[in-house]
Amino acid sequence: MNTTYKHSIYIFFFGIILQSCSIKKYIPEGERLYTGAKIEIKSDTTVKNIDDLKLELETVLRPTPNSKFLGMRPGLYYYYKNQKEHPGFLNRWLYKQIGEKPVYQSNVETFEVQEILRNRLENNGFFYSSASSSFEEKELEAFATYNLNVPSPYKMESFQLDSMPSPLYEDVKIATTNSPLSKDMRFDLSNLKLERLRIDSELKNKGYYNINSEFFIFEADTNQYNNKRFDLFLKLKAQVPKKSTVPYQIKRVNVYPNYNLKDTLTATVERYNEKSYHQDSLFFKLKHLDKFITIKEGDYYNPQTSKNTSRRLSTIGAYKYINIQYKEIDSLLSDSLGTLEANIFLSPLTKRAFRAELQAVTKSSNFTGPNLAFTYSNRNLFKGGETLNLSANIGYETQFSSGQSAGLSSLEYGVKGEVIFPRVISPFTINDDFFEYSIPKTKTSLGISYLKRSQLYTLITGSALFGYTWNANRYISYEINPISVNYTSLGSTSDEFEAILEDNPFLELSFEQQFISGLTFSFTYNEIGKSSKNIQSFLNGTLDVAGNSISLLAKEETAGAAKTFLGLEYAQYAKADIDARFHYNFGKDKQQTIATRIFAGYGLAYGNSDVVPYVKQYFSGGPYSVRAFRTRSIGPGTYNADNDANSDSTFFDQTGNIRLEANIEYRFPIFSFFKGALFIDAGNVWNSESNPTFNGEDKFSSNFINELGMGTGFGLRVDLQGFVIRFDLAAPFHDPSLPKEERFDFRLDEPVLNFAIGYSF
Numbered sequence: 197m198n199t200t201y202k203h204s205i206y207i208f209f210f211g212i213i214l215q216s217c218s219i220k221k222y223i224p225e226g227e228r229l230y231t232g233a234k235i236e237i238k239s240d241t242t243v244k245n246i247d248d249l250k251l252e253l254e255t256v257l258r259p260t261p262n263s264k265f266l267g268m269r270p271g272l273y274y275y276y277k278n279q280k281e282h283p284g285f286l287n288r289w290l291y292k293q294i295g296e297k298p299v300y301q302s303n304v305e306t307f308e309v310q311e312i313l314r315n316r317l318e319n320n321g322f323f324y325s326s327a328s329s330s331f332e333e334k335e336l337e338a339f340a341t342y343n344l345n346v347p348s349p350y351k352m353e354s355f356q357l358d359s360m361p362s363p364l365y366e367d368v369k370i371a372t373t374n375s376p377l378s379k380d381m382r383f384d385l386s387n388l389k390l391e392r393l394r395i396d397s398e399l400k401n402k403g404y405y406n407i408n409s410e411f412f413i414f415e416a417d418t419n420q421y422n423n424k425r426f427d428l429f430l431k432l433k434a435q436v437p438k439k440s441t442v443p444y445q446i447k448r449v450n451v452y453p454n455y456n457l458k459d460t461l462t463a464t465v466e467r468y469n470e471k472s473y474h475q476d477s478l479f480f481k482l483k484h485l486d487k488f489i490t491i492k493e494g495d496y497y498n499p500q501t502s503k504n505t506s507r508r509l510s511t512i513g514a515y516k517y518i519n520i521q522y523k524e525i526d527s528l529l530s531d532s533l534g535t536l537e538a539n540i541f542l543s544p545l546t547k548r549a550f551r552a553e554l555q556a557v558t559k560s561s562n563f564t565g566p567n568l569a570f571t572y573s574n575r576n577l578f579k580g581g582e583t584l585n586l587s588a589n590i591g592y593e594t595q596f597s598s599g600q601s602a603g604l605s606s607l608e609y610g611v612k613g614e615v616i617f618p619r620v621i622s623p624f625t626i627n628d629d630f631f632e633y634s635i636p637k638t639k640t641s642l643g644i645s646y647l648k649r650s651q652l653y654t655l656i657t658g659s660a661l662f663g664y665t666w667n668a669n670r671y672i673s674y675e676i677n678p679i680s681v682n683y684t685s686l687g688s689t690s691d692e693f694e695a696i697l698e699d700n701p702f703l704e705l706s707f708e709q710q711f712i713s714g715l716t717f718s719f720t721y722n723e724i725g726k727s728s729k730n731i732q733s734f735l736n737g738t739l740d741v742a743g744n745s746i747s748l749l750a751k752e753e754t755a756g757a758a759k760t761f762l763g764l765e766y767a768q769y770a771k772a773d774i775d776a777r778f779h780y781n782f783g784k785d786k787q788q789t790i791a792t793r794i795f796a797g798y799g800l801a802y803g804n805s806d807v808v809p810y811v812k813q814y815f816s817g818g819p820y821s822v823r824a825f826r827t828r829s830i831g832p833g834t835y836n837a838d839n840d841a842n843s844d845s846t847f848f849d850q851t852g853n854i855r856l857e858a859n860i861e862y863r864f865p866i867f868s869f870f871k872g873a874l875f876i877d878a879g880n881v882w883n884s885e886s887n888p889t890f891n892g893e894d895k896f897s898s899n900f901i902n903e904l905g906m907g908t909g910f911g912l913r914v915d916l917q918g919f920v921i922r923f924d925l926a927a928p929f930h931d932p933s934l935p936k937e938e939r940f941d942f943r944l945d946e947p948v949l950n951f952a953i954g955y956s957f
Contacts, residue, residue: 219269222276223336228301232261233340235313240348249320253344256312259299271296293864301331301338313342321349321383350383350416350424358431363532364404364441368430371398377428388414395430403443403496405522405536411436439524444497444534447525448472451489454479455541470494479544480514484580484619487635488512491538497522504632509542511634511667512581512618517543549573567591581618587611605650612643620664636666639677654687663716670726675718680742682712683764684811700889703810711764712809714742724779730786734777740812743768743804750804758804768803771812777957789863793957795879799853807853814855814881816905819950820957821857822877824907824926826948831881832894834903836933852881854896856904859957863913873911875924878904880932902939906930909947913955924950 223229235250235257243249262272271294277283278291310327317325325346332339355377357369377391396409411433416426432441449471452463463474468482470493488508490501502520509518519541528535553569569589577584587610594605620626621638640662647655663677697704721735743766750759750766758765773795780790799808818827829837832852857879866872880903882896909926929942 219273219276220336223298223300228333228336228338230259230261230299230301230304231337231339233257233304233309233342236341236343237346238344239346242348243322243346249346252320253313253316256309256316257342258305258309258312259303261299262296269296270294272298301333304338304340306340306342309342313344317344317346319385321351322346323350348424350418350426352377352379352381352383352428353421353425354379355428356430358429360432361438361441363443364399364432367399367402367404367443368395371395372430383416383426401498401500403445403498404440405444405497405524405534406437406440408440411440438531439529439534442530442532442534444524444536446491446493446495446497446538447528447535448537449489449491449493449540450474450537451485451540451542453485453542453544455543478579480542480576481578481580487619489540491520491540497536505540508634509540511637513583513616514544514575514581514618515542516545517541519543545575547574547576549575577615583614583616583618585612585614585616587614606647608645608647610643610645612641614639614641616640631666633669634667636664639663639665651690652693653689656685656687658683671721671723673720673722675716675720677716680712680714680716682811684710686710700887703889711761711766712742712812713746713761713766714740714744716740724777730781732779732781734775734779736773736775738771738773740771741769742766742812747803766804767801767809767812768805769799769801769808769812771797771799771808773797783864787865789861791859791861791863791955791957793857793859795855795857797855798884800884801853810851813851813853815851816855816857816879816881819922819924819952822879822905822907823875823909823924823950823956824877824928824948825905830879830905831903831932832887832890833880833882833896834932835890835893850881852883852894854882854884856880856900861956866912869915871913871915873913873924874908875911875926876906876908877926878906878930880904902936903932904930905932907948920954922950922952922955924952924956926950 235253237246237250239246262269270290274287274291274295275297277287278295280287283291306329310329313327314325317323325344327345328343330341330343332341355372355375357365357372359365360368372395375391375394377387381387392409392412392414395412396407399407413431413433415429415431417429418424418426420427451471452474454475463476466473466475466482469486471486471489473482473485488505488511490505490508495501506518506520509515521539521541523537523539525535525537549572551571551573553571554566567589568591569587571585571587573586574584576582589608589610591608592605593608617638617640618635619638620636621640641660643659645657647657649655660679660681661677662679663675665673665675667673717739719735719737721733723729724732724734726732746761746766747759747768750761752759760766774797775793775795777791777793779792782788782790797814799812799814801808815828816822816830817825821827822830828850831850835850837850857877859875859877861873861875863871863873880900882900882903883890883894884896886892886895905928907926907928907930909924911922911924913923914921925947927942927944927947930939931941931943932939934941
């Protein structure tokens, strides 16, 4: 990178920082910039946890002063710059990103803040408090201080339940036995509101369909005491409707498996497991659909049961809308019990769908070309919610580069069939009620593909899978595949490819073991996008173990040689991955994010294998990895393909059985559905046992930190309601393939453009 160019960049950013300091000249005459406020509390000696009280009171201080960064106020600076007649594109853009309107001393209504502080103190039991305020004024700045006199708080002597109609009184009494309100507890209005909500929730779960937390009121009586004590009473407001004071029982459950808004609801009715199913013709087999419905006749109303039923039905994948409605049967209302009719309306998706996809694929080593994919889906194959997916694809790629490999091309065909059952298919009985949150799905698939790499080889690959996937709760999901089989047949090979294998025994071994049969297990905790928390996390752990079960049936045909199963040499290995991510959301409407990711993976070959199969090895670099390097172009270790005499053919070599990566990315909005990002990536792959071909350059050691490929860049995202098209431009600044003294070099003139669908992490 040109030194003068580097200096220009540094001067540009340094100038922006200096300019953001010079805001005093913009402050209007007679105004002072409000720089914040503090609270000073003078309290009775009996008041405890003053610091916690102060933290709570500080949350109501208004207004919020302009933010600072390293002692400067860049947001305020770009507000003033944007007020010019011609602010310029950069100033307008920076104002939109970080600009803030100025907050002056005249904007501070101290009397209103004092009143809010006194009110907040009373809500916390500190009645008869007083507040005053003052300003510390400088030439162009003003700082406020609020002085509070806080007496000892009022504390509870007893908590009593007032009279209520039966059976509500008995159920509220049971609910209050677990109340957090206790003797000597300080009066706290927020705790009382939470207690009303807790009691309301418990009553709803007991069938009180029409209850509302607003029907209850707390009253504090201090008349019997002169030492700041009070008796607390829970009462029912006057004129609460009778139907709100009794629980409701479900009299009838009606299910409409094929509901359409135009339906007149006069379909044939069939009773099954104490539910009425309404459908003119068989759309969904009742024995399968019934398992998803946890609402039962004779049970009391429970909103959690309704949510559970709705969630279970939505996981089938055959329905577009699930609508559960309750209808009160007023004629059966008594002084102690109400009656409901539950109606479950299920609107199906279009049963059959066909999708065609044309993609422009860019892969490692500059392989580029079109890929055409077709998918046919049937969402209710056997009238039990089964989903059939049949897919076919054809792709052509050619390599645009200089050297011997220029003009290399590949042609790939593939077909795959997949059937997903929304239930457990197993040789032994599994009670679906064990899975409270959702019923597991059974996945089965068969696929075959043909790949012809010109001038090198042809490859036929077959795969089969049988497994289960389910959600344990909103955030945790599991996937286990007890049967996972892959078979690869290396067909005709060229002399050039044979020479590559001959020069690299490790690579040859990884292609020899063509039969992989094992078990895979995956655990995922994902709250990203599902939680309102500022800090969200994601954790995925995967275990892949192959060859252990079939080794019991294998035989050794030649002494000292690898064992075979059905005449096929099989692979035996264990592989484990951990992928951890953390997102910190901040700014206006939490539209800005600091996203981080750490990935670690290790594969161990043992028993029948000396090397982890090539298709199961790790690689680093690319749009979902270290974006400043092309796919598979980092490592292993410090290996440099450019120094290899056969570098034009080393596309196969840059893999390993160990992988470490770390990423950090700042995401921010630009305009409408356009979003931007700044990021830094680091990663590499290694071998635990060195490949003799690499002369020890690929082996993992304690010096791995200095062998990470690192890069930085910026990106543009087109986010269309969750569908993200991503462009990332990145350049390397640490290349482990170079000599130690040359590794740190920001090669801004050698950027890599990545195009991908979806966020990288």
